[in-house]
Amino acid sequence: MDHERKSRQQLVDELDRVKLQCSRLEANHRRCEKALRESQHQLQQAQKMETLGTLVAGVAHEINNPLNLIIYNLPLLRKIWVDFLPLLMERRQIEPGRKFGGFSYDFLQDNLARLVADMDLAASRMAKTVADLKSFSRQSNVAEKFPVQVNTAVKNAIRLSRATLKRSAVHIELSLADDLPAIEGNLQSLEQVIINIVINAVQAIDHSRGKIRITTGVQVKDGRVYVRIADNGRGVPSEIADRIFLPFVTDKQTEGGTGLGLSVTYSLVQAHGGEIIFKSRPGQGSEFTVCLPSLLERQAARVLVVDDDLTIRRMLIEALTMDRRYLVEEASNGFEASIKLGTYRPDLLILDIFMPEMDGLELCRIIRNEPELSEMKVIITTGYPEHPKLNEIGKLGFSNILLKPFKLGALVAAVGKILDGV
Numbered sequence: 001m002d003h004e005r006k007s008r009q010q011l012v013d014e015l016d017r018v019k020l021q022c023s024r025l026e027a028n029h030r031r032c033e034k035a036l037r038e039s040q041h042q043l044q045q046a047q048k049m050e051t052l053g054t055l056v057a058g059v060a061h062e063i064n065n066p067l068n069l070i071i072y073n074l075p076l077l078r079k080i081w082v083d084f085l086p087l088l089m090e091r092r093q094i095e096p097g098r099k100f101g102g103f104s105y106d107f108l109q110d111n112l113a114r115l116v117a118d119m120d121l122a123a124s125r126m127a128k129t130v131a132d133l134k135s136f137s138r139q140s141n142v143a144e145k146f147p148v149q150v151n152t153a154v155k156n157a158i159r160l161s162r163a164t165l166k167r168s169a170v171h172i173e174l175s176l177a178d179d180l181p182a183i184e185g186n187l188q189s190l191e192q193v194i195i196n197i198v199i200n201a202v203q204a205i206d207h208s209r210g211k212i213r214i215t216t217g218v219q220v221k222d223g224r225v226y227v228r229i230a231d232n233g234r235g236v237p238s239e240i241a242d243r244i245f246l247p248f249v250t251d252k253q254t255e256g257g258t259g260l261g262l263s264v265t266y267s268l269v270q271a272h273g274g275e276i277i278f279k280s281r282p283g284q285g286s287e288f289t290v291c292l293p294s295l296l297e298r299q300a301a302r303v304l305v306v307d308d309d310l311t312i313r314r315m316l317i318e319a320l321t322m323d324r325r326y327l328v329e330e331a332s333n334g335f336e337a338s339i340k341l342g343t344y345r346p347d348l349l350i351l352d353i354f355m356p357e358m359d360g361l362e363l364c365r366i367i368r369n370e371p372e373l374s375e376m377k378v379i380i381t382t383g384y385p386e387h388p389k390l391n392e393i394g395k396l397g398f399s400n401i402l403l404k405p406f407k408l409g410a411l412v413a414a415v416g417k418i419l420d421g422v
Helices: 002-092 103-135 150-160 162-168 187-204 261-271 310-321 334-340 359-371 389-394 408-419
Strands: 146-148 171-175 181-185 212-219 223-229 276-282 286-292 301-308 326-331 348-352 377-384 400-401
Touching: 002 103, 146 150, 146 187, 150 162, 150 171, 150 187, 150 212, 150 223, 150 348, 162 187, 162 286, 162 334, 187 212, 187 223, 187 261, 261 276, 301 310, 310 326, 310 377, 310 408, 326 334, 326 400, 334 348, 334 359, 348 359, 348 408, 377 389, 377 408, 400 408
Parallel strands: 171 212, 301 326, 301 348, 348 377, 377 400
Antiparallel strands: 146 181, 212 223, 223 286, 276 286
């Protein structure tokens, strides 16, 4: 009877373990589905913006030609009026009651010059809109690119925006990281990106305590440089939040806004191979983050750290990124790592053996059986040097073993030797 109860309890325990694994797998599946939906949304957004860019380029071209005719002829019309006015006043003596286009001599004398000036002003504003449209349509052309420091672009943009900032009495707070890696880009285009976001922030601040904080830094995991611009303005209305980067979408029509500033910004960031994201809550301000690929990405090796212990992962990531030698991604178990390896190709995998859901041995088998992954370099970390699973991993051809506990310096040295082929 005791043996039977024990067997029954073992079955119950095994069933509970299987249920727990199924629950974890289901949670991972939901996370993957969410990530896939987000990727699909980003792709649809990019395709939408590309289509709009083509359409906008054609519209801008069609508007530009007749607009140029208006702009070129208005100065001529103004000059004709200046020469014609004395003759008109002489004619007034002969036909004092005559009207031209329904207007009297007095009205024409007092207002026609202003009417022409208003047309000139309207045409100039339209020309600015057309120029913005053309900038938006140039998604793949930001002129020549050179190594650029993002901090330089930020400082130049603030200097160029000084007049607007002074009028608005908005306080600018800078927190620029030292020794940022350079990016390959166009300085003037990056300045325009920052100016557009700053001006957008100024226009969103409708109180006397306005503040804009600009932060730069580098993302440890992927080596991208970021510029984060946060304000304490009124925020983005929820009804336009999902369309904020589309042309002519704005809540500032009464303030003269055209809804093109953020559209141009989006296209310029895309042309640099970057992305721009924002978060906002009505009445609590907005935060825009521009992420740009740096030259560091071309130089640094990529490492994927797989360990179910969060503390260990953080220590390994800190050691590998301390001098920005490596770009590091992480996964908490073999299942999560296998999903990442579907699209991410690290130069080296640092892999723990004992993990829930899918352990290191199972992942090693997947790597060895997948032709695209079979040559991947791997370091195995374990605290159980005599465990049979370690022998199985050795039979698969993975011989770089690092026994826990190890010194972080030893890990970094081992990573360097393996990546250098020593």
